[in-house]
Amino acid sequence: xxxxxxxxxxxxxxxxxxxxxxxxxxxxxxxxxxxxxxxxxxxxxxxxxxxxxxxxxxxxxxxxxxxxxxxxxxxxxxxxxxxxxxxxxxxxxxxxxxxxxxxxxxxxxxxxxxxxxxxxxxxxxxxxxxxxxxxxxxxxxxxxxxxx
Amino acid sequence: xxxxxxxxxxxxxxxxxxxxxxxxxxxxxxxxxxxxxxxxxxxxxxxxxxxxxxxxxxxxxxxxxxxxxxxxxxxxxxxxxxxxxxxxxxxxxxxxxxxxxxxxxxxxxxxxxxxxxxxxxxxxxxxxxxxxxxxxxxxxxxxxxxxxxxxxxxxxxxxxxxxxxxxxxxxxxxxxxxxxxxxxxxxxxxxxxxxxxxxxxxxxxxxxxxxxxxxxxxxxxxxxxxxxxxxxxxxxxxxxxxxxxxxxxxxxxxxxxxxxxxxxxxxxxxxxxxxxxxxxxxxxxxxxxxxxxxxxxxxxxxxxxxxxxxxxxxxxxxxxxxxxxxxxxxxxxxxxxxxxxxxxxxxxxxxxxxxxxxxxxxxxxxxxxxxxxxxxxxxxxxxxxxxxxxxxxxxxxxxxxxxxxxxxxxxxxxxxxxxxxxxxxxxxxxxxxxxxxxxxxxxxxxxxxxxxxxxxxxxxxxxxxxxxxxxxxxxxxxxxxxxxxxxxxxxxxxxxxxxxxxxxxxxxxxxxxxxxxxxxxxxxxxxxxxxxxxxxxxxxxxxxxxxxxxxxxxxxxxx
Numbered sequence: 001x002x003x004x005x006x007x008x009x010x011x012x013x014x015x016x017x018x019x020x021x022x023x024x025x026x027x028x029x030x031x032x033x034x035x036x037x038x039x040x041x042x043x044x045x046x047x048x049x050x051x052x053x054x055x056x057x058x059x060x061x062x063x064x065x066x067x068x069x070x071x072x073x074x075x076x077x078x079x080x081x082x083x084x085x086x087x088x089x090x091x092x093x094x095x096x097x098x099x100x101x102x103x104x105x106x107x108x109x110x111x112x113x114x115x116x117x118x119x120x121x122x123x124x125x126x127x128x129x130x131x132x133x134x135x136x137x138x139x140x141x142x143x144x145x146x147x148x
Numbered sequence: 149x150x151x152x153x154x155x156x157x158x159x160x161x162x163x164x165x166x167x168x169x170x171x172x173x174x175x176x177x178x179x180x181x182x183x184x185x186x187x188x189x190x191x192x193x194x195x196x197x198x199x200x201x202x203x204x205x206x207x208x209x210x211x212x213x214x215x216x217x218x219x220x221x222x223x224x225x226x227x228x229x230x231x232x233x234x235x236x237x238x239x240x241x242x243x244x245x246x247x248x249x250x251x252x253x254x255x256x257x258x259x260x261x262x263x264x265x266x267x268x269x270x271x272x273x274x275x276x277x278x279x280x281x282x283x284x285x286x287x288x289x290x291x292x293x294x295x296x297x298x299x300x301x302x303x304x305x306x307x308x309x310x311x312x313x314x315x316x317x318x319x320x321x322x323x324x325x326x327x328x329x330x331x332x333x334x335x336x337x338x339x340x341x342x343x344x345x346x347x348x349x350x351x352x353x354x355x356x357x358x359x360x361x362x363x364x365x366x367x368x369x370x371x372x373x374x375x376x377x378x379x380x381x382x383x384x385x386x387x388x389x390x391x392x393x394x395x396x397x398x399x400x401x402x403x404x405x406x407x408x409x410x411x412x413x414x415x416x417x418x419x420x421x422x423x424x425x426x427x428x429x430x431x432x433x434x435x436x437x438x439x440x441x442x443x444x445x446x447x448x449x450x451x452x453x454x455x456x457x458x459x460x461x462x463x464x465x466x467x468x469x470x471x472x473x474x475x476x477x478x479x480x481x482x483x484x485x486x487x488x489x490x491x492x493x494x495x496x497x498x499x500x501x502x503x504x505x506x507x508x509x510x511x512x513x514x515x516x517x518x519x520x521x522x523x524x525x526x527x528x529x530x531x532x533x534x535x536x537x538x539x540x541x542x543x544x545x546x547x548x549x550x551x552x553x554x555x556x557x558x559x560x561x562x563x564x565x566x567x568x569x570x571x572x573x574x575x576x577x578x579x580x581x582x583x584x585x586x587x588x589x590x591x592x593x594x595x596x597x598x599x600x601x602x603x604x605x606x607x608x609x610x611x612x613x614x615x616x617x618x619x620x621x622x623x624x625x626x627x628x629x630x631x632x633x634x635x636x637x638x639x640x641x642x643x644x645x646x647x648x649x650x651x652x653x654x655x656x657x658x659x660x661x662x663x664x665x666x667x668x669x670x671x672x673x674x675x676x677x678x679x680x681x682x683x684x685x686x687x688x689x690x691x692x693x694x695x696x697x698x699x700x701x702x703x704x705x706x707x
Contacts, residue, residue: 018265018280020354022705023394023481026594027601043705044353045269069265070283070628077277097485097519099628117485117518118614121605 005140009037009132012060014051015044016078017071024117025066028095028124032064035125037132048078052085060090061132067096076109083110089139091131095119156200165195184442185600186399188562194554199561201552207452207561211547215455217448217560218548219506220471225544231509232534233309233475237262237285238521239631240639241297244286249300258307258509260341261297263288263318268311270357270691273640274647282631284521285311287639289687292646294321295328304331308338309475313355314345314366315694317687320678323378327682339382339431339475340374343367344390346408350584351593352390353703357691360585362666362698366673367412368419373674375425384412385431385475391589392435393481395597398446399563403570404580404589405432406453410571411580413462423462427469435479436502438494441559444550447474447505449564453571476502477511483518486613487621491515496533503543504550510534520628590706643686650684658683659693666697 013029015022022044033039040058042051055063063082065075072094082090094106095115103114112131115124172192182190191198209215212222221227236247236259248259262285266276272289273281281287288294303326312318319340326336342348345363348356358366367384374383388405396404409430416426432450436443454472458464478498483491492515499512512530514522522530537543550556577583584590603609610616658680665671677690695701 018269018276019284020268020352020356020703022353023597026705027598030598041705043703070280070630073279073283074277099520101627 005136009062009129009136010040010058010060011037011062011064011128011132012040012042012051012055012058013064013066014042014046014054015066015071016046016048016051017067017069017074018045019067019069019071020044021068022066024068024096025064028064028066031121031125032128035129037128048074048081051078052081052087055082055087055090056085061135062091062093062128064128065092065094067094067098069097072096072098072102072106075106075111079109079111089135089142091128091135093128093131095124156196156202158196161196165197168193184398184559185437185439186397186442186446186563186566188399188442188559188566190559194558196554199554199557201557208551208557214459214467214470215452216471217452218551220451220473220508224506224547225503225538226547229538229544230503230507230534231258231307232256232531233258233260233509233511234527234531235260235262235311235477235511236527237264237311238629239282239286240635241286241288241293242635243282243631244288244297245299245301248297252301252306256306258309258338259301260309260311260511261286261288261318262311265354267317267687268313268354268357270688270695272643272686272688274644275688278633278636278640281636281640283628287636288318288321289643290646290684291321291324291328291681292684293643294318295325298322298325303329304335304337306337308336309341310338311342311355312340313342313348314358314363314370315677315690316340316343316366316370316674317677317681317690319370319378319381320674320681320690323678324682333378334380336378337380339385340370341385341433342387343370343384344387344408344412344433346411346580346584347387347390347405349701349703350391350404350589351394351396352387353705356701356703358694358701359699360581360701362694363701364415364581365666365698366694368415369672369674371412371416371426371429372419372421373672373678375421375429382429382431384429385433386412387433389433389435389477391593392437392479394593395600396593397596397600398437398439398442399566400570400592400596401435402446402450402453402563403567403574405434406450406457406567407571407574407580407583409454410457410461413458414579417462423464424466424469427458427462427464428466430469430473431508432472432474434474434476435481436476436498436505436507437479438482438497438501440497440501440504441550441556442563443498443501444505444556445559445563446567447502447507448548448551448556448560449567450474451506452560453564453567473508475509475511476505476507478502478513480513480517483513483515484611484613485518487619488515488519490613491518492529492533495530496537499533499537500541500543503537504548506548523629584704587704587706590704594706646684647686654683655680655685655689658685659689662690662693663697666694 211219392401451472455470514526662676665676
């Protein structure tokens with residue numbers, strides 16, 4: 001059967017916490033937009049509650065969080081908040097600088113992948129596209145399970 | 149203006165040059181044009197036909213002489229080397245104090261202070277997720293915190309550069325500490341490193357706190373106060389660094405920075421300040437990329453353009469106002485996470501570019517800059533790099549050693565033309581304030597950032613270890629040096645207790661006076677900031693009050 005949903009993927013590109021270095025997030029937003037995705041771009045310093053609200057209202061498939069300083073440390077709290085809001089299906093990727101010993105906590109919290117500096121454009125775009133389609137089919141499956 | 153070189157009579161020159169050209173073309177069939185980061189086409193060879201020295205006195209002059217192309221002081225680094233000014237800041241005030249004392253014991257005459265990111269956002273430590281506190285700078289929210297951070301530090305003898313955006317609470321804390329210690333404010337020296345709100349609105353959104361008109365007002369109050377009460381303090385540092393870091397080319401960066409300086413100077417003049425009194429305290433702060441000759445040409449051209457702007461456009465008569473004093477920081481953008489030790493080579497070349505350009509003070513990045521806040525070991529290597537360039541490579545021996553090179557002089561002329569083109573564009577848009585407000589500058593920077601990244605992605609611009617010469621390596625990002633969680637917890641608890649125990653009546657009166665000053669047009673807001681923090685008003689309270697009165701700062705981000 002075909003549940004193929006051909007609408008463009010919707011991606012929220014954001015920064016949470018206190019840091020404002022946004023060259024990376026602006027470039028990744030442009031990559032994703034050029035690849036045909038609909039990008040919702042926020043200024044830095046979003047609160048976790050703000051991201052959850054925006055992800056809900058904008059009905060996104062993917063959230064990309066950029067962290068150049070230490071804001072990745074609160075990503076696990078964002079993952080909890082997304083789950084509480086019933087946004088389990090939304091795929092989350094992190095880009096930026098995350099020390100190795102702090103990666104495990106993010107992955108354990110449900111982050112799908114962490115891209116470091118120098119990650120290739122195609123690698124980022126392909127991964128987000130695949131994860132986005134996965135998020136969308138998960139959501140359809142969830143819906144079908146709930147409405148047999 | 150780019151001048152066409154005068155044709156010196158050189159018998160046999162054209163014939164020899166023609167022969168070289170044909171031999172060169174035989175070896176270099178189908179060569180593609182090479183352009184620097186600013187888009188200037190770079191020739192394989194330069195000769196007296198590109199630059200002949202005919203306009204030596206008008207365009208170069210001698211060091212310390214107008215238009216200062218060769219340097220702003222007669223003896224430059226041969227007389228006094230650049231100041232080594234490394235950025236530091238981490239953890240609690242006590243952590244900072246330990247580190248800064250070690251630096252002073254090691255002979256430093258200049259220090260810096262980088263506050264926690266929560267401070268940049270204008271909030272105090274009791275309003276932040278504790279896990280983020282002090283991870284990128286020191287948590288200083290009150291005069292007491294500053295007193296502890298500067299314990300044993302001789303304010304008045306040591307120059308301090310603070311990353312202290314509008315409304316300049318860190319300087320206010322420092323002045324109150326000086327008063328407690330009986331130190332005359334006239335002996336307080338240093339720079340308000342992050343006073344350039346336009347660059348924050350455009351490019352370093354991190355530091356942007358108050359609305360655009362509010363920031364404009366508070367900066368002018370700050371300048372006016374400092375000129376009157378803290379005369380040896382530099383209240384203005386115009387920051388090109390943010391724009392280049394955000395992706396502007398070196399020529400665009402210099403153009404935007406000079407346009408910003410023009411805006412601030414004209415604002416001061418409109419406010420009735422004496423241009424000669426104000427401009428002498430203007431300083432500049434730039435990124436130094438690895439594009440060595442381009443950076444040298446950028447700074448030499450910048451010095452020349454500023455001298456002409458200050459004298460002819462702004463009408464300053466004192467030569468001190470024509471001098472383009474700048475601090476340089478080696479660019480973190482050029483550094484790579486891959487093969488991190490390679491960054492030592494990159495930083496050496498960037499630092500060399502800055503020194504050969506005649507900078508006044510220098511910060512060299514640690515080689516782990518691309519992945520972490522520097523450890524003590526990597527910070528030591530960064531300082532040693534400066535010492536090696538000075539003591540072993542002896543880059544201080546000759547003033548402006550690249551001056552007179554056909555290439556460097558020609559490129560300086562070409563960069564000057566590019567930079568003047570940018571300034572003309574900003575002028576046409578109504579000046580830098582308007583160009584930022586409408587997003588013109590942000591759009592230009594965004595386009596340049598993306599163009600650069602696309603060249604890297606396409607392999608046209610090579611970065612060793614990133615798009616060429618990659619090696620199999622362990623991509624481990626080393627553990628980060630996080631502040632001690634217990635010490636930070638105690639710091640926050642002590643802060644909460646301080647807030648409970650201070651005189652609430654005095655605090656309320658001081659905040660009321662600040663609010664009234666902000667809503668009036670002739671009171672000086674910075675004066676009220678200093679009075680407020682003296683009675684225990686916190687950083688977050690000052691910023692909160694001014695945000696209510698003057699508007700919250702939302703940067704205009706074009707993405």
